[in-house]
Amino acid sequence: MDNKQVEVEITDLAFNGRAVGHLDGKVVFLDGGLPGERVLARITSSKPRYDKASVVKILKQSERRVPAVCSHFAYCGGCTWQDLTYHDQLIYKKKQVIDCLQRIGGLESTLVQEVVGSVEVFRYRNKMEFSFNADTDGSDFTLGLHRQGRFDEIFDLERCFLTSDVVSDIVRWIRDYVRKAGLTSYNVTNHAGFMRFIMIRQAKRTADLMVNVVTNYGEMPNRDRFIHEITAAFPQISTIVHNQNSLKSNIATGEIETVLFGCGYIEERLFESVFRIRANSFFQTNTVQTETLYRIGFDLLEPRPDQRVLDLYCGTGSIGILIATYVNEVVGVELVADAVQAARENAHANKMQNISFFEGDVKDYLKTCEKTGGRFDSVIVDPPRAGLHPKALRGLSKLRPEKILYISCNPSTFARDAKELVAAGYDLPEVRPVDMFPHTMHIELASVFNRK
Ligand SMILES: C[S@@+](CC[C@H](N)C(=O)[O-])C[C@H]1O[C@@H](n2cnc3c(N)ncnc32)[C@H](O)[C@@H]1O
Known part of the structure; x- marks a missing residue:
């Protein structure tokens, strides 16, 4: 079967950026091609449930296809969708979020809003x-x-x-x-x-x-x-x-x-605040879209001056420092010592005196809260792609804040965690996707879980 050439009608795009078609009732993942296109492809591997294929020639071209600007596009592992109109990229990103919420999270009634597109479509990375x-x-x-x-x-x-x-x-x-x-x-x-x-x-x-x-x-x-x-x-x-x-x-x-x-x-500046970023500490990669993501998150969270807010996975402290203006007190938690040092410097440079930082693992901090009876009105989580550790999820459910603002860079792990939080007594009315990475299949989102 390997190396056999076949004609495939492409029907969809998969989350890894690959094109999807069907052949004799079996799914085929292709390394190129867009939905609506018919391609000549060479089968490169064959498994019982699916085949993988490499596009040899496009036989019928989609009107969604645009010329890629980059000379490395055909083989670079960075951009997957430079040959798809930006408008269509956003449609597929939204579909990815809906699919994850329904398939992994079982959350049929959560409204997925339109994806907020990136202001800069090229040269956006910092x-x-x-x-x-x-x-x-x-x-x-x-x-x-x-x-x-x-x-x-x-x-x-x-x-x-x-x-x-x-x-x-x-x-x-x-x-x-x-x-x-x-x-x-x-x-x-x-x-x-x-x-x-x-x-x-x-x-x-x-x-x-x-x-x-x-x-x-x-x-x-x-x-x-x-x-x-x-x-x-x-x-x-x-x-x-x-x-x-x-x-x-x-x-x-x-x-x-x-x-x-x-x-x-x-x-780097976000809104009116300045952030110091060292070589090894995390900072969001698309500065302009980061402001959009945070603004949406804060609108959903509706911070109040009497609140105590916990900023988990706080990195260099950007979210906590920005929200500290609107609330009574913020505590940031971060594992990487360099990032915590930068977060403290950033709080000082931005004259924020109502924020402090804990260097350590989120799950350990939440365990301590459980033991000492620490209370927070709202919690912000912005975990890495792996999402929340099961012990962190359990700790969060026990803390039972009124609202949880979840900022995610991975809809699959978000959907998995959302299922747990809903089971623990939270509502998730809507999800707001924001595109930080045009031409890639990555998508960020902001959402607020409300305690029932
Ligand atoms: C997606 S980044 C978010 C950073 C920050 N909120 C921002 O927007 O700049 C995730 C952060 O979580 C930190 N991290 C990863 N695992 C952690 C853990 N188990 N406990 C605490 N922090 C962790 C990483 O070092 C990183 O800074």
Whole structure:
């Protein structure tokens, strides 16, 4: 069956961005094509319940198809939907949220509002990570982004349209520098080599730009030459940090951080508040849409001056600091020490005296609340993609706040957690999706659970 060529009518888009069709009563997942298109495809793998196929040729084209602007689109693992009109991308994102709520959460009556589209459809990211990958013998390397579905294949980036042009220019410059300076690059399978990632943060509301060089263990060779040459080529760079990372996992963080140039952080503005962001702490990636998401969340939460609010998974404290103006007291909880430090600095810089932070695991904090009888009127949760830990869900149900504002970057885990919260005695009247990541299948949402 493998490698057989077939004609498939595409009917839908799956949550992983793949196109869906049917062949002889069996589902086929395709690596391209849009709903309404008929394609010639090659079967690449065949399982009892579904086949996977690669599009060879589009036989009938959809009117929803638009030309992709990026020359890397055909193979880049970043954008999946650049060839679909933005209007249609939002339709599929809404459908994804509805499907999850109904299929996983069993929540038929929750209203899913229209997706709020991104103001900027290109160049919206304030942070981007690029990986090095050396040949196994170390003789050459690439620096750029992952090929679709490949953890071990990086292509040389020319330009990425999700970030500003200077970011791509810096990446190309560093590629040339590493080659010229004879530095070794990391290989993701044998873990040898020095240069691992380049992470760039560029604030949208200030002029700050950070270059974070993530390497294997060791000092940056010829660091003064590197700093001198890169800042001469890009005077926009406001800070450079070096993170040393010995972990085998493919993540652009470090265990030892050295500030090579500037202050070691960038500042970004949300509404009237300024936030300090360090290399390893979380900050929402689309600045403009973050304001929209938070505004929607706060409108749903309806904060009051007499309230005590708990901000769980608070990162660098942005949500808690912004809401602190409207309530009596806020407590933020965050696992990463760097982020908690930044959250405290941010509260101080924004003159917020009614907010404090707890460094630790959400489930442990909630356990302590249970033991000490700590009370909160409202709780905000903004967990990572994995959603809430079962013990955190249990702790939240026991705390029984009047309202829970849930901000989610993953409709599947949101739907799973929503089912539990509804079972624990909460109503979920509506969900408001906000698009932070045009051309990808990702979707964020804000929703408020009301205690019955
Ligand atoms: C999606 S981010 C949200 C950050 C913040 N609310 C914001 O908007 O900038 C999730 C945060 O949860 C933190 N985190 C992950 N697991 C955690 C846990 N078990 N307990 C506390 N914080 C956790 C991460 O470090 C990260 O900062």
